[in-house]
Amino acid sequence: MPPVFQHGDLRLYLLSLLDEQPLHGYGIMQALGERTGGTYTPSAGTIYPRLAKLEEEGLVTKTKDGRQAVYAITDAGRAEVRERADEIEGIQEGLADSVRLIADGVRANVREAMKSLRADLAAASAAQRSEEPPPAEDDPRVASRAELMRAEGAISSFRGSLRAELRTHVARGGRLDAAVVDALQRDLDGIVARVRDVLAR
Template sequence: MDKKGFGSSRAVSQACDGRGGRRRGRMLDQGMLRYVVLKYIGQQPRHGYDLIKILQEQSGEVYSPSPGMIYPMLSMLEDLGYVSVANEGSKKLYYLTSQGQDFLAQNQELAQAIENRLSALREQGAGRVRARLHALRDAVHERLPLAQGDPVLQERMATVLEKALVEIQAL
């Protein structure tokens, strides 16, 4: 790890090409995520929520960092002097500082490799499956109140969901 708490370029490169560096269950760790977050803030000032949405879109909904990952990282980037913050009511708007611009310029290749990794996730098609899963969940939540007091409708919904579950498990 380098003196600023960022992963070595070798570790980041390995993680981006799938040879290691990832913790189980986490697509990008904070060391890698910092580079691409700085890149997005450098394009235009951003709120933390905007960064989460951009990362979701970039990955085709496959990767979604939690607020518990994004906001502490943004605070750390502020402490390092890479971003500055302006309060907009209850929200914070993050700007890239000149020090952050210099750091990003030195690490542009890493930021691009991480962004390419996110794009590759989208292109692999897993985002389409996740989007269908979210649409199914939303449809169930919309219709569940209609099924209150209607055991026939409840049974039909349960049967459809059970059938989908069995078919997916059989893949």
């Protein structure tokens, strides 16, 4: 996935946010996080210098509200937003694509979970219809099911953590070389092969 904001896009998008309403710095960071579906979480070191630059250019003003600084767009800032409305629309479409990718991933995870749940329910229903007594607590099948759930939890946690790391890295403009992905694929294939080997014993 390419960086969420290309060169110069963040500056323009900040102006568009302030065109909607005045915001303090933390509110701007929150808005960016929400509108990118969590794919972009800017730091104060990223946002405040850009706001200061916009203030120098006369496009925004800064006023104190207690201990917080509130930023508001000026008439010159509104004029730039109007002149570059097409560019802003393109940025918003890019953000929508990023959020759509996340939603697709969530839907896929839900589908996998539902498939597993349906299989578990079908197995439970079959066991209930069976005349065999339920397995005892020390039955190896009970222990295996418990370990299976633990393994699935570990895999799910690993997948979520790794995806978050990769998405955050790329969203912040970091490079993701093919060699890194190739090494990841080799390591994962190796883990699968080792698990198969252990299960076959």
